[in-house]
Structures are given as C-alpha cells and as structure tokens.
Amino acid sequence: MSYSEPARPAVRNAHHRGSGTGGARLTVGPISAAEHLAFVRAQRSVSFLQTPAWGQVKTEWRSESLGWHDGRRLVGAGLVLHRPIPRLDRFTLAYLPEGPVIDWTGDIDAWLDPLAAHLKTHGAFAIRLGPPVRTHTWSAAQVKEGIVAPDTKRLTDVSCQWADPVGARVIGQLEDAGWLPQSPEDGFGVGHPQFKYEIPLAGRTEDDLLKGMNQLWRRNIKRSAKEGVEVTVGEDLKAFHDLYVHTAERDRFTPRPLRYFETMFAALRAEDPERIRLYQAHHQGDLVAATLLVRVGAHAWYSYGASSTEKREVRGSNACQWAMIRDSLAAGCDTYDLRGITPTLYADDPHVGLIQFKVGTGGQAVRYVGEWDLPL
Template sequence: MCALLVNPAQQDHDQDRELHVRTLSVPEYQAFLARYEGASFLQYPSWALVKDLWRSERLGWHCPDGEIQGAGLVLYRQLPGTRKYFAYLPEGPVADWSDPYLDRWLTPLLRHLRASGVFAARIGPTPAYRRWDATTVKSGGGPGRQISDVLASEVDPVGAALADRLRARGWRRCGGEDDGDAQPRHVFRVPLAGRDLKDVWAGFNQEWRRNVRQAEKAGVETVIGTFADLPEFYRLLRITEERDGFRLGRSLAYYEQQYKVLNEEAPGRMRLYLAVHQGEILAAHTMIIAGRRVWYQTGASADHRREVRPSNALQWRMMSDAHALGAQEYDMRGVPSTLDPTARAYGLLRWKLGTGGQVVETLGEWEIPMDGVANAALHKAFQAYLARR
C-alpha cells in the first residue's frame, strides 16, 4: 500500500509507484474529504455549483490497489471559439505536498488534463509559505513598507521546498498584472486549536476588547440570519464597497446561489450573521464551515451608528461559534500586503491585527501551459479574455 504520508524507510520503493488519477463520484469524493477534514471549502463539490460559468470534474489520486490518497475539484473554463479549456483547482488539490516525489502527483494530473483538451492549468497548493505574528507586523509598518519587507516570524519548510520543486518543473507563480492570484495571497488567521475562549479573548488588543464590550453595553444583538436576509446583506455590502473603495463585482444572485448550494450540501455550511441594534440590521457577515476549518468570508456594515461597534460584536460571536464547532483556526481571509499606515487598504489589515492572529503568506497560485507553442498562445489569449471580463 502507498501511504498518503511518505514513510522514509520506503521512499526508494514508493518513488517508483506512480499514483493514478480517475474521476470520482460525489459520494467517493465527499468520503475522502470527510476523512481528511483539512480541505478548503473551494474544493468541495458545492463550489462547482457556485461557479456556474465553469464545468467541473472531481478527480482522485489512487494507488495500484485503488485506495484514494488525494482529491481535487477541477473547474474547466472554455476559451471562446475553441474546444480548448483552462483548468483551475482553487486552493487545491488536496494532496500530500510534503511528498518529495512530487511527480507522482503532478504527472498523472497533467496527463489527465491534457487528454481533456486543457491548454493550461492553475493549482493552489495549500502549504503556507511565511507567517508573521501581529506584533511583528505592527512593528514593521511605515511609509511605503510592504509585508515582504519584514522578517517573517516563521518560514514553512514544506512551502519553501514545494515552491522550488514547482519552479524546477516549469510551473510559474502567479501574481503579475495579467495573471494575479484569484484567491488572496495574504490571509489573516486566528489560531483556535489548543486555546479556550479566554485565551482567544486575551489575544485581542485593548481596542478590540473595548469595542466588543461597547457593543454589548449598547444592546447590539448578534443572530444567525436566513436566506430571506440576503438582500439586506447585499444592500449593506454595496454601502461598504462604496465607503471603502472596493468592488467585489458579485450580484445578489451569486450570494443566493452560494447560500443555497453550500447549505444543500451540508446544512449550516454557510451562515449569515446579523448584528441588530434597536431593531435595525447594522452589519452582516458570512461564515463558511468545512471539516475542521472555518472562514469569515464577506463582511458588510452600515454607514451610521458605527459607534456601537456591530462588526466587532459579530466577529466575536463568529469566533466563539467556530471555537464551539472545534475549528482549528478562524480564517479571516484576505489582507493587503501594504504596511503603509497612509494607504487606504491598510485599515482592513489594522482591524484584523487587533484580534491577535497571524498574517499568513500562502504559497499562492501556480500555472503551467501544456506542451507546445499553440497552447502557450491560447494561454495568453485566455488571460486577455479574463482581463476584459
């Protein structure tokens, strides 16, 4: 049997045992994810139903004896006017990225994709690359400064080795003007494993603790909303986008579809939290639960009565619920890379830093065109097509 984690005593034997790839049924795929528990929600079957402009396939890596060792949700996007596809595995596949014999995973994947008419592929390996604790980030700020200018608190050896191995095989890290990461490169995570809620609370800075108490004193209530509350969430999101100078570009129908399909897959997978004050919803945040992981996905708030701190109240409620669910960490998703206090985007990072978590630089997304000049040209044309959209 070939193990998911390589046994050093068997490496010479296992390196010759290439894994095989085949399409998995939904029950097979879900059974693997249930056993693994560490996969991103973007690798669950329901996510394919959110991305309705893409077709999808569930792949499994298996040993010669048939035991599934890894899995991945592949999203395929057709280049208009051709029969060729771009393949994307968001925050996936779920693989043993510490395996020194990386070709056991990548070779059968690329062979399968090539046979499916794919001209280029993008993957999102899950190992972290670097981490900075909140204190380190705060001390490293200044005009023109970036997170990359600050010495990391920790460098993940698996992520560093994997980056070198991917480069050596012709994969290119995304992040340029035409091929930026679809998922955030820098995220903010609050560790929950091995901590009780008192520890989590103690990790907040004084401002955060004061704001949560202020919300409680003002009578802000935090409740879990329903599908019927999504239009109000979306109205607040448009207000937030205008106030904070960003545009997610998603419609109400997008969030309604996401809520519907994620909760059909597993009741409670996506939750909508509301902060209510004097009968009015002042803030609404979404949370996603998958395995032992929890994500704060999208937040929205009103322009008025901000002094009652509804968003701080919501976050504390959501972290408390994540802790009760046994989550290993509370992922607050993307943060900007700037450490310049004068930059508009810095406010989001500053707000999240107050929870005492860590800035994590993920390994990012990596692309490779399939063999041949024609496929490289199609890849370039596809990037231009997405940029126009």
C-alpha cells in the first residue's frame, strides 16, 4: 500500500482514559486464545473474523489476540493478523478485520491510541481495521426504487431509512486522529466490503420472513419443495468444492482451493461445534446447490455458495438459503447476514444481479464505517 498523506505525529502514551470504563486507564497487551474466546462468548454479536480460530484459517498471516484491560478486567479484544513486508520481515501490516471488539460509542482514541502504541512498538508499520459500526440502512423497498430509477447510479443517491449518529461520530474521530479511509468506489477491494445485505430476525417468525420476501423468492422456495429438493447439513467438503469450482468457472471468479475450506472447517469447529455448517441441496440424488453458514452468538453469515448450471429450475440455491435462515432464526439469531454488495445500482453494472438476488429476501442494505489505515 502507499500513502499520499503524512503520518500523524507519534501516538500518545499507551495508557489512556477509557470510554465507558469509569475514567480508568486502558492498557493493551497479548491475551491467550482461551481468554479471547471467553470474551467473544460473552458478547451478543462478534464477527467470525474476530474469533481466535480465524487466525488459524489465515495461514499466510501471523496472528495474535490482543486485549484491552481496565485494571485487571478485560473490556475489549481483537484478533490481529500480521503480514510482513517482503525482504523486511521485521515490519508488518497489522490488520483487524471487522474489529476490534471494543466500545465504539464514546471516545475511541482511548481505545485506539494504546493499540497503535503497542503495535508500533512490536514492528507494525501501519494498522488497518474495520469498525463493526453502521452508518446508514436502506429498506428493501428503497433499494428496489433505486435500481429502477433511471437517474440513480449509487445506493448513496437513495434516501436512507436510518442514519446512525454513532457511525458518523466514529468516522469523524478517525479522520481527526489521522486514520485514512480505504473504502473503494465500488464497495469491494482487497479487504472486506463496506456495504452488506442483512435480514433482521429478532422478534420475527418464519411467516413474517416469508411475507417480507418478494414474490419471486416465495415462489422459488415453494418450487424447490414441490420439485422434491432435499436440504441436509453434511460433511462432504469435496463435493461442495467441486460444485464451487464449477460455479467459479461459470461466474468468472477465482476459486479458493479445497485445502482452505478444510482448514476453515477444522479451525472453526474446534472452537465451537456449531460455528460452521455445510448445507447441501439434492434433487433426485444430484447435488444442485451447497452453502456454508457461519454463526457467532446472535449473528449468522452466509459465507460461501455454489450451484449447478443444470437443474437450476429446481431452485436449490433458494432452498439452501431458506434452510439457513430458518435454522438461524431457531438458534435465536438477531441477524442473517448475506455479506457484501456493491453500492452501484445502474443496470450495466455486473454486480446488480447480486443486489437483486439479495434484495428479494426482504432484508435491508447496510453501510458500515469501512476499513481505515493508520500509518505508523
């Protein structure tokens, strides 16, 4: 990466007054994986990218768990992935994807300054993080209106349903502290997406969720059941990967190797047997769709998906999605997360089909603060 702006002056002392900690000074230092996992389990929602197990999945990075302490009490945690500079292994980019797990509602300098001081001392040349903080939410109806409006090119051109003042405040504080926004124009980049599509589950029933979907989604779910599509939770990662590679060739993206998914399954399941599931949709013995669901606390994610080109009319992908949504609801989740979308809405955009597929679920488009870098 490169930086066109000068780095901020040296970070302040690594001990600062905490936000929401009664005025106590926070310290940052390494914690064990067990301490980290216990902290994650005590939260209502934490990104799976901020679990200790995720460090074992990203084998090309060195990982460590850091904790924020108020005295002896652990009040925050983060998984840091370190990537060394070629030929300068002593220096690393320190990356906290969709984290850290701290109190973002108050003075964030009290949390991020000691983090920067610690990482700089241990050889980081820059920090990248992605606060799990929303800024804007658009209803499914608003997204649909934006797609059909001839003069609307981006989601941000559409009036939003809700703007989060916490998100606006976090952006302001990051800018004031010298952090640099890394969000690409189309919403996708080398990191994780700033725009996502989510289905709220809290307080809703299966009937509520079906009523919220568009007619096409409801018809496809009924069609899959009528055609006899059977969705099961399985273990056959090789069959999933074969179908995933087929999907990659059809849709022109680069697939991950089978070994990646084997590592992901082993690491996440070792941390929690219910952390990850493979859903497989079969029609008359043929695998027609397969998806991966990840869950941490009350948040569930559609992580990967694959579908066959043949037998698309039996709607195996819709059947898998509906099974995952129902299971997430039954598990007491607040959110079913369909992951990234682009903010571009014009008809010629190659990603608009993905937005249309997800908006049919009746959920909501959500903009997050995005990823930010601090040169050290």
